[in-house]
Amino acid sequence: MTLEDTLTIREMCDAYQVTPRTLRFYEAKELLFPIRQGQKRLFTKRDRARLKLILRGKRFGFSLEDIRQLLDLYDMGDQQSTQLRRTYELAQQRLAEMERQRDELNEAIGELNEQIEWGAQMLASMDQKTAAA
Amino acid sequence: MTLEDTLTIREMCDAYQVTPRTLRFYEAKELLFPIRQGQKRLFTKRDRARLKLILRGKRFGFSLEDIRQLLDLYDMGDQQSTQLRRTYELAQQRLAEMERQRDELNEAIGELNEQIEWGAQMLASMDQKTAAA
C-alpha cells in the first residue's frame, strides 16, 4: 500500500526513465528533497512534480543550476517582496534569453534549409546521371 | 606582402574572433590544414572558408565531429553519392531536431510568461499595500 503516497528510488526511476544515480545527484544539487525512512529515500508528490519540471527544463536546454532557480519560482508562496522581485527579474532575463535563442535558432533553421536545398539539387542531378547510365 | 594570400595565426584570430588555441585545436582535429613555413602556420583561403563554415556550424549546435563530416560535403568534387546522401540526411536530422527544440522552446516561453504574469500581479498588490501605508 502507498499510504504515504511516496515512491522508492526504483519506482521513481521506472516512472520517469532516469537512473538512481541521477536522482541522488539531483538531491545532492538540491533539486529534490526526498524524505528518509531509515536510510532509504522516499520521493513525495512534490518531488515528482519537481522532477517533471526538471526533465522538461532539460529538454529546453537549461542547465540544472538554471532549473534550480526556476523551480524556486514555482514554490514561492508569500516570501519577501524583495526576494520575489529578484526572482521575477531573473525569470524575465531567462525569458529574454530564451527568445533570443529561439530567434537565432530560427535563423539557423533558415540557413540550414538553404544548404539542404543546395545539396538536394546536387543529389538530383547525380540521380539523373545515374539513371541515364 | 601577402603574395601567397595566407594569414598568420594572429591575423586569423583577429579576423574571426577566435583564439590561437582554438585554431591549433581545429588543426589537431583535422578541421583545418594550415601549411607550414618553417614552424609557423599559414592559413590559406581554403582554411578561411572552412573556418567560416565551422563557426556557422557551431551556431547551429553541431559538434565539431559533425562539422568535420559536413565540411567534407563542400570539398567533395565528385565522390560517391552514397557518402553525399548520408551527409545530406545528417543535415536533415539536425534540422528536425532544431525545429523540435524551437517548438519546445516556444511552449516553454508561453508557460514562463504565465508564471511571470502571476508574479507581476502579486508584486502589484504588494505595491498597493506599501503605497497605502
Added chain:
DNA sequence: AGCTTGCTTGACGTTAACGTAAGCGGAACG
C-alpha cells in the same frame, strides 16, 4: 546461517571544447 537483492555513501572516470601555464626557438629592436 548463508545468499541474494536493494539501497546507501564515497570517490574516481568520462566527454567536449577549449583555457592556461611551462618552457623553448627565432626574429626584431635598441
Added chain:
DNA sequence: CGTTCCGCTTACGTTAACGTCAAGCAAGCT
C-alpha cells in the same frame, strides 16, 4: 648582446551531468 614579441609544443585544468565501480548495511528467502 639583452630583451621583448610571436609562435610552437606538451600537457594538465575546467565544467556539466552523470556513469561506474567499491564496499557495506538491512531485509527477506531458503
